[in-house]
Amino acid sequence: MCLAIPGKIVKTYEENGLLMGHIDYNGTLNSVCLAYVPEAETGQYVIVHAGFAISLLNEEEAQKSFEAWDEVTDQLKSDGYTIENEPLSEKRKDDKK
Amino acid sequence: MKYIDEYRNPEIIRKIIDRIKETVTQPWVIMEICGGQTHSIMRSGINELLKDQVELVHGPGCPVCVTPLELIDQALEIASRPEVIFTSFGDMLRVPGSEIDLQEARSRGADVRFVYSPLEAVKIARENPDKEVVFFAVGFETTAPGNAMAVRQAHREGLQNFSELVSHVLVPPAMEALLSSPANRVQAYLAAGHVCAVMGWEEYEPIAQKYKVPIVVTGFEPADLVQGILKTVQQLEKGQYTVENEYGRAVSRGGNIPARKIIDEVFKITDRKWRGIGSIPKSGFKIRKKYAAHDASLKFGVGHIEAQEPKICISGEILQGLKKPNICPAFGRECTPEHPLGATMVSSEGACSAYFRYHKRQL
Ligand code: SF4
Numbered sequence: 001m002c003l004a005i006p007g008k009i010v011k012t013y014e015e016n017g018l019l020m021g022h023i024d025y026n027g028t029l030n031s032v033c034l035a036y037v038p039e040a041e042t043g044q045y046v047i048v049h050a051g052f053a054i055s056l057l058n059e060e061e062a063q064k065s066f067e068a069w070d071e072v073t074d075q076l077k078s079d080g081y082t083i084e085n086e087p088l089s090e091k092r093k094d095d096k097k
Numbered sequence: 098m099k100y101i102d103e104y105r106n107p108e109i110i111r112k113i114i115d116r117i118k119e120t121v122t123q124p125w126v127i128m129e130i131c132g133g134q135t136h137s138i139m140r141s142g143i144n145e146l147l148k149d150q151v152e153l154v155h156g157p158g159c160p161v162c163v164t165p166l167e168l169i170d171q172a173l174e175i176a177s178r179p180e181v182i183f184t185s186f187g188d189m190l191r192v193p194g195s196e197i198d199l200q201e202a203r204s205r206g207a208d209v210r211f212v213y214s215p216l217e218a219v220k221i222a223r224e225n226p227d228k229e230v231v232f233f234a235v236g237f238e239t240t241a242p243g244n245a246m247a248v249r250q251a252h253r254e255g256l257q258n259f260s261e262l263v264s265h266v267l268v269p270p271a272m273e274a275l276l277s278s279p280a281n282r283v284q285a286y287l288a289a290g291h292v293c294a295v296m297g298w299e300e301y302e303p304i305a306q307k308y309k310v311p312i313v314v315t316g317f318e319p320a321d322l323v324q325g326i327l328k329t330v331q332q333l334e335k336g337q338y339t340v341e342n343e344y345g346r347a348v349s350r351g352g353n354i355p356a357r358k359i360i361d362e363v364f365k366i367t368d369r370k371w372r373g374i375g376s377i378p379k380s381g382f383k384i385r386k387k388y389a390a391h392d393a394s395l396k397f398g399v400g401h402i403e404a405q406e407p408k409i410c411i412s413g414e415i416l417q418g419l420k421k422p423n424i425c426p427a428f429g430r431e432c433t434p435e436h437p438l439g440a441t442m443v444s445s446e447g448a449c450s451a452y453f454r455y456h457k458r459q460l
Contacts, residue, residue: 005101006099006100006101008099016250016254017250017253018216018246018250032214033214033216033243033246035246035355036242036353036355036356036359037353038355045099045100047291047294047347049239049240049242049243049291050186050213050214050215050236050239050240050243051213051214051215051216051217051243052214052242052243052246054239054242054291054294054295054353054356055291055294055295055347055348055353057100057346057347058345058346058347058349059346061345061346062100062103062345062346064345
């Protein structure tokens with residue numbers, strides 16, 4: 001019951017007085033209670049445990065670690081590793097465009 | 098998938114592992130609390146890659162594994178009553194009680210149903226007013242918000258036929274119990290990210306200070322885990338012991354405030370027995386008096402049922418990080434996920450089952 005992965009909110013609605021949402025996990029939709037993330041909006045990501053969203057994913061924080069990792073991949077490249085993956089941070093992806 | 102693939106990027110993981118190797122001057126013993134983390138570590142082979150730098154010992158953070166035997170027996174007793182629809186998360190169905198498990202009870206005619214949210218159990222109660230619907234409310238701080246909400250919802254709707262058999266456990270008191278044991282070997286903790294998503298990490302600060310252990314809030318993907326290990330060994334090498342958050346995308350210092358509020362409204366802290374470990378003071382939740390009508394233990398009067406753990410199973414020592422599953426003489430022989438003798442083999446989050454799946458070569 002504890003292997004929670006982030007899912008994307010595709011729809012919010014109310015049921016029996018509780019805020020609920022449809023959450024997309026790579027194409028599979030699930031109904032989840034959003035009462036603990038009342039500020040949630042469609043398009044945002046939530047972490048769900050046993051039918052309840054317990055956390056709204058903080059995308060800014062996630063970007064921070066991706067940016068730190070961009071530096072890691074730069075270093076890897078200069079160390080002679082081949083990096084095939086796309087840059088992780090949005091910032092770096094924008095730079096590339 | 099976004100926010101998952103990034104944390105499984107092998108190059109990133111390799112680089113962080115290199116950094117850990119550069120940092121470590123002596124081997125350290127680090128415990129990952131959560132069974133989900135144990136699984137991720139075993140699946141990705143992080144324990145093998147870092148075996149000369151850190152010994153990862155697997156903590157008691159598997160709710161199925163630590164639910165005491167007598168609670169399973171109490172669940173079986175309630176489920177056997179003709180007026181009852183007994184509902185549970187799927188992973189509790191095969192946990193052996195003293196004699197049978199819930200799945201066996203079902204095949205003998207009990208109405209046992211698997212739900213994936215406690216709100217589904219409330220729905221069953223709404224649709225079956227002539228039945229008593231009982232939900233087996235187990236778990237750590239991660240499932241407490243949902244289980245508390247189900248009680249509150251049933252109360253609000255006046256569903257007198259909904260109750261919960263509660264066996265909730267809490268992580269920080271278990272961490273303290275392990276650290277204060279004379280047999281303790283743990284030098285640092287990777288705290289369970291999702292427990293902290295609910296509760297925040299303030300509770301960990303006095304533990305880090307008192308026992309001088311670094312505690313790093315860590316996520317579940319391989320990159321999260323190696324990053325958590327890196328932060329932990331950096332502290333260990335410098336002789337520091339603070340709480341750090343390496344899971345900022347899901348966890349804030351105060352946790353989930355609305356969830357903590359409802360938990361506190363419905364549940365109250367109590368002493369709890371942990372399977373294989375024994376009683377730990379103030380280590381769990383029970384239902385408050387205000388909601389006593391929804392407390393299945395009171396409603397069905399099963400609180401007196403007690404049970405003795407089977408002697409051969411060493412899961413208690415495994416849950417305390419004292420022994421590894423492959424030391425157990427029954428491991429992979431009499432005891433397999435198909436025929437589990439102990440809860441750590443039943444649950445997909447249990448250390449024995451993680452070893453069995455990913456570590457057969459050590460048999
Ligand atoms: S292998 Fe089976 S019997 Fe041995 S400790 Fe694990 S669960 Fe218990």
